[in-house]
Amino acid sequence: MHMRTAGAVLATGAMALGLAACGGGSYANVAEKVKDAKEITVGTKWDQPSLGLKKGGGDPEGFDVDVAKAVVKELAGGQEVKITWKESPSSNREALLANGTVDMIVATYSITDARKPKVTFAGPYVIAHQDTMVRADASDIAKATDLKDKRICQAQGSNSYKRITDPPPDGKLDLDAKLVGASNYSECVQKLSGGNLDAVTTDNFILAGFAAQEPTKYKVLNDPFTDEKYGIGLKKGDKTTCEAVNKAVTTLWQNGTMTQLLQKWFGKTQGLELPTAAPPAEGCA
The missing domain is CATH 3.40.190.10 (Periplasmic binding protein-like II)
Structure with missing residues (x-):
């Protein structure tokens, strides 16, 4: 340091x-x-x-x-x-x-x-605003607080996962979620598609871009909880x-x-x- x-x-x-x-x-x-x-x-x-x-x-x-x-x-x-x-x-x-x-x-x-x-x-x-994307058939995650004990992506170099897992000021929700590593958000989405993740949570613009590519495969919860x-x-x-x-x-x-x-x-x-x-x-x- x-x-x-x-x-x-x-x-x-x-x-x-x-x-x-x-x-x-x-x-x-x-x-x-x-x-x-x-x-x-x-x-x-x-x-x-x-x-x-x-x-x-x-x-x-x-x-x-x-x-x-x-x-x-x-x-x-x-x-x-x-x-x-x-x-x-x-x-x-x-x-x-x-x-x-x-x-x-x-x-x-x-x-x-x-x-x-x-x-x-x-x-x-x-x-x-940070939001959450899940598979289109997911029924157990309707809002960000449902991510407790769920598998979420930890993209290298991104702070988004901390908004879920950490308390303020760096975090937001302070939930016990399970972190799954990935090199970037493209890999996060691949892991979500393959069933290795329950959700990808990051900025709504990022999620919107991925969801637009396969609109029948994913859904964004539209439950924003931060300002980025x-x-x-x-x-x-x-x-x-x-x-x-x-x-x-x-x-x-x-x-x-x-x-x-x-x-x-x-x-x-x-x-x-x-x-x-x-x-x-x-x-x-």
Whole structure:
């Protein structure tokens, strides 16, 4: 733990001397890189339908991908920017930012107090709510509190399971559920399909994307019990870019872009109530 803390301090100090940009060059911050070099490396999920899903050799597609494109274009003053996409699994997001592999991450990245010492978060750009998905024929789980003694997924790098099993402030329900490990939520859904899990519980947008792929196979309980503030992750200390991204997010809500993107990717999901206004910014301290 002490070694990680020291590494974070060194990384922050290095930023003060100049941020090494992916692909060459040196810039004081990511916002400057976008304006001057017209390029950026963005981390997204590649395995989450409707949020960030990569098919074949093309670019990833989904709500988070489109949000990233819109934010980057705002940062560039409306000019086109070359975006290199990097897969950013939940377990690797902090490391990818700290070592400069990516310039920003837009990947269902909930803003939490535990993550703030390692990451500078812009946003949130939208607020999701944790919910629960079960097999369509499940009759013994109708609400989140029914997960007591049930098998739920523990996706690597995700905090969602803690909302079920831990007490506040990190948790929510403090239930004795049985944890089944998985590398990501795609594997969680596979295990749910195979009968190795009773439920997958995480953000409703994530669940909606998977449920939409096989609507007769799964059902989302529509029993939300948390607020998950999706932020845009930046290297710790990049306050200038954070403030610029917050302005971009405000503009995208004001001009209707965010509403259009939510409708595009989630408008057909039954029972999913979509946000209609921009969430308050967290601040870039």
